[in-house]
Amino acid sequence: MTPFVIAIILSAAMLHAIWNAIVKTAADRTTTLGLVALGHVVPGIVMVVTLPLPSAESLPYIALSTVVHFGYFYMLGRAYQHGDLSVVYPIARGIVPALVALWAMIFVGEMLPVQAWIGIALIAFGIQLSSWKALRSGVGQTALWYALGTGFCISVYSLVDGVGVRLSGNTVSYWAWGAFLHVFVAVFVLVRKRETLPSLPPRVWVLGIAGGLVSMCAYGLVLFAKNFAPLGAVSALRETSVIFAALIGFLVLKEGNWKRRLGAALLMACGVALIGMAV
Template sequence: MTPFVIAIILSAAMLHAVWNAIVKTAVDRTTTLGLVALGHVIPGAVMVAVLPLPELQSLWYVALSTVVHFGYFYMLGRAYQHGDLSVVYPIARGIVPALVGLWAMIFVGEVLPLQAWLGIGLIGLGIQLSSWKALRSGVGRTALWYALGTGVCISIYSLVDGVGVRLSGNTLSYWAWGAFLHLFVTIFVFWRKRDALPTVPMRVWALGIAGGLVSMCAYGLVLFAKNFAPLGAVSALRETSVIFAALIGFVFLKEGNWKRRLGAAVLMAGGVALIGTAV
């Protein structure tokens, strides 16, 4: 994997951490997730209007990804209702790299070398270490199942979009349609929260939509990288967003233990190095 592709994926991970920090600081996370989805829809609609359609065979993947993203937002919202973000997030993201690597091997025929799997393992350990104190306190069964469901959804749409973008013939068009179809998530959340929406402060609207713009940019970078690197490796590097989120929490939100977070960062850096030199 070239340094350029690694830099693209790590930039996406950092952006992903930023929008998750926005959700974390929100009072009503369900409404904020709806606003994040809206932040995809607005630029997506503009891009869809001016860009050509992607190849028709890829549109099935856009549709399937939209359905899975709907499940992802639902699972994530429910997980946050039953458990703290500091517990839910590392469980959900921690299982993704291994699952994507497995799905890619079964359905796409991408077999990662042992060194890359060791890198995935180090990143997974780093994810858990970054939130070890919260995880030690325990997690309720309901929150655990929703967190695991969230991770499974992430792994499925990661595979679907990885295949779809390669078939699309135009990464920008595929990205635009995927963003625009977050419309269904927005409609669902806004319908559920229709009584509360009029009282939502403009600052929350602005932060939520800004988070969506950041999220969209992050995923666009990941889609671009999937054209040039194995899906399991891309997913593993993207999950370093957890340590970026942990560092944001430590520096700006005054959370956590810096020694534990530094240790997690070292593990993840080792994982990135192993993956980067293996594929």
């Protein structure tokens, strides 16, 4: 994997951490997730009316990705209702790298070398270490199942988008339609929260939609990288967003243990290096 592709994926991970930090600091996380989805839709509309359609072969993948993204937002919202973000998030993200690598091996025939699998394992362990204290405090059964369901949805849409964007013939068009079709998530959430929307401060609207724009950029960078690297490796590098989020939590939100998070960051950096050298 070239340094350029690694830099693209790590940039996406950092952007992903930023929008998750926005959700984490929100008073109403469900509403904020709806505004994040809306932040995808607004630029998505402009792009789909100005860009050519992606290839017909990729359209079923766009549709399936939209359905799975809906499930992802639903599972994530429910997980946050039953458990703290510091517990739910590492569980959900921690299972993703191995699952995506497994799905890619089964359905796409992408075989990763042993060195890459070791790198994936280091990243997955680093994810858990970054929130070890919160995880040790325990997680309720309901929150656990929703967190696992969230991770499963992430792994499925990661595979679907990886195959779809390769078939699309136009990464930007595929990205545009994927962003625009977040409209279903935005409408579902905002209709359910319609009674509270008029009382939302302008700052909440701005932060939510800004988070959506950041999330959309992260999504586009990952789609671009999937054209040039194995899906399991891309997913593992993308999940370093957890350590970026942990560092934001420590430096900006003044939470957590810096020694543990530094250790997690070093583990994940070793994992990134192993993957980069292996593929």
